[in-house]
Amino acid sequence: DAKTTQPPSMDCAEGRAANLPCNHSTISGNEYVYWYRQIHSQGPQYIIHGLKNNETNEMASLIITEDRKSSTLILPHATLRDTAVYYCIVRVTGSGYALNFGKGTSLLVTP
């Protein structure tokens, strides 16, 4: 799986958009970008994934650059409950593939 690089920590004011970057310059053509988050002492939660087109769901938006070497997860209106560690993971899709969790970005949403 391609390696990803994320900033170790970020702050965001409540109600503002949180933009979490991820670099994956060695991504292969058949690898997807997945985002998960882990709130303290809980199991990770799936957020969104994409291949090359931008994606949006009820939780977030995923913007992938045209060369696919980086992406940004956007939480449009961050709340205190969005405080968590966010993991950007690149891997091929398929049921037999585990997730390789890096160190992620610790997002702190402040009042």
Next chain:
Amino acid sequence: GAVVSQHPSRVICKSGTSVKIECRSLDFQATTMFWYRQFPKQSLMLMATSNEGSKATYEQGVEKDKFLINHASLTLSTLTVTSAHPEDSSFYICSATTGTSGSYEQYFGPGTRLTVT
């Protein structure tokens, strides 16, 4: 979304005893389940991959005779920590994938906090 449960959520056991952790997919059939371990202030580390009806595949450095995994049905996988020691104290998390075409996101259980005294 798909729901995965784990039981127990917390367990404290004495050194030398065995502990069994259950992972269930509640509303879908999981052909593949994964077991992860997370030590304090660290990221999740994959321990093993479990396919229903076959032997689990363990990651390098994970002792298969110590961490017994059974995936007897499409909705249940168990992890048994045998002869537990304090260094096995950790947060154990399972995940499952639906395996349906085009939808391979993994759903995680809430985790089991194991403390070995």
